[in-house]
Amino acid sequence: MELLEFNVPPMLHYISSGHTEFAVGDRHLSRRNIRVFDLLAVTHGCIYIREEDRHYEVSAGNVLILRPDVSHYATEGCRSKTGHYWLHFQTTGAWQATNAFPPRRAPESSDVWDESRNFFASTSSLVLPQYTKLVQPGKFWELIDRINELTPEAHLNASRLQQQFIFQEVIRHLSVGIESEPLTPASACAEQAAAYLRARFREEITARSLGEALNFHPVYIARCMQKEYGLSPMSYLLRYRIEQSKLLLMQTDYSIARIAEEVGFNQTAYFSSCFQKIEGISPRHYRQRFSQG
Numbered sequence: 001m002e003l004l005e006f007n008v009p010p011m012l013h014y015i016s017s018g019h020t021e022f023a024v025g026d027r028h029l030s031r032r033n034i035r036v037f038d039l040l041a042v043t044h045g046c047i048y049i050r051e052e053d054r055h056y057e058v059s060a061g062n063v064l065i066l067r068p069d070v071s072h073y074a075t076e077g078c079r080s081k082t083g084h085y086w087l088h089f090q091t092t093g094a095w096q097a098t099n100a101f102p103p104r105r106a107p108e109s110s111d112v113w114d115e116s117r118n119f120f121a122s123t124s125s126l127v128l129p130q131y132t133k134l135v136q137p138g139k140f141w142e143l144i145d146r147i148n149e150l151t152p153e154a155h156l157n158a159s160r161l162q163q164q165f166i167f168q169e170v171i172r173h174l175s176v177g178i179e180s181e182p183l184t185p186a187s188a189c190a191e192q193a194a195a196y197l198r199a200r201f202r203e204e205i206t207a208r209s210l211g212e213a214l215n216f217h218p219v220y221i222a223r224c225m226q227k228e229y230g231l232s233p234m235s236y237l238l239r240y241r242i243e244q245s246k247l248l249l250m251q252t253d254y255s256i257a258r259i260a261e262e263v264g265f266n267q268t269a270y271f272s273s274c275f276q277k278i279e280g281i282s283p284r285h286y287r288q289r290f291s292q293g
Contacts, residue, residue: 001099001129002054002097002099002129002130002131003097003098003099003100003101003127003128003129003130004037004065004067004095004096004097004098004127004128004129004130005095005096005097005098005102005125005126005127006091006093006094006095006125006126006127006128007093007094007095007123007124007125007126008091008093008123008124008125008126009093009123010091010092010093011091011168012037012089012090012091012126012167012168012171013089013090013091013092013164013167014087014088014089014147014163014164014167015036015088015089015090016087016088016151017085017086017087017088017144017147017148017151018085018086018148018151019083019084019085019086019144019148020083020084020086021081021082021083022045022047022078022081022082022083022084023078023081024077024078024079024080024081025077025078026077026078026082027048027074027076027077027078028040028047028049028072028074029074030071030072030073030074031071031072031073032070032071032072033068033069033070033071034066034068035068035090036068036088036089036090037065037066037067037068037088037089037090037091038065038066038068038086038087038088039063039064039065039066039085039086039087039088039089040058040063040064040065040066040084040085040086041062041063041084041085041086041087041134041140041141041144042058042059042060042061042062042063042082042083042084043060043083043084043085043137043141044060044081044082044083045059045060045078045079045080045081045082045083045084046058046059046060046078046079046080046082047064047074047078047082047084048074048075048076048077048078049064049066049072049073049074049075050072050073050074050075051066051067051070051071051072052070052071052072055075056131058084058131060137061133061134061137062131062132062133062134063129063131063132063133063134063140063174064130064131065128065129065130065131067097067130068090085141085144087144087147087167087170089167093123097130101127102125102127126171126175127175128171128174128175129174132174134173135173135176136173136176139173140170140173143166143169143170143173144170146166147163147166147167147170150162150163150166151163186223186224186227186228187224187228189214189216189220189221189224189225190221190224190225190227190228190229191228192214193210193214193221193224193225193233193236194225194229194236196210196213196214197210197233197236197237197240198240201237201240201241201244201263201264202262202263202264203264204264204266205237205264207221207222207233207234210233218233221233237264238274238278239278241263241264241265242263242274242275242278242279244262244263245259245260245262245263245271245275245283246279246286248262248263249283249286249287249290250287250290256268256271256272256283256284259271259283260272271283
């Protein structure tokens, strides 16, 4: 499956859009290096187009995103009357074409102190299918119609901003197709395990109890989580508990002992040792960063 992976933020931004009707024999324009992403969403009929070595027959209810950095050209004229929405968008961030989904993210160590000083936002991967069948085509057409209706007023800041807001909903609808892709058995097992650990991180959890809860052998669960998250179940749980403790250290005046208990540690000393090992600083010193005076 051809995918487009974007680093966000910055968010993708809308440029222009419209609706075009092709008569029998009409073709999509052949172009190269157009410098914008060109989204084609067919409402009826079919567009026949090639990008590099990939041939697409974009029929009703399907969407194709043409890349800004390569050539595309029509392979034949429309065989019937064909209507399609087109929408140009771009990003100022990094992106790539890929056939592989990005790896799932384990609980990451975050430091609110550093974030507040550096004013840098952490990035995530936004993955869109380059060619896909719409899950809700009617809703998709409605969103682009709303964007197009604002075009006569696009010289007004408020209208232009509203177009950007609606465009983000367009992107969300496209990403739903990716999110609804069936998981492999190993991915599904890892997802279930991660959800279970997050929901019950305050409880005492062992590899055996996790296996019994999910109806999988503990060794299989460990193998799946290592593949999907790069961590064993217990390492994943430890990381998540430490992240939750950092929130409590910053947002409450609970004692270190109580915080250890709140996030699932039976011994305060062990909690402090794990915190020091992962964060490179003691829980007490971490809290002092946010105290006055």
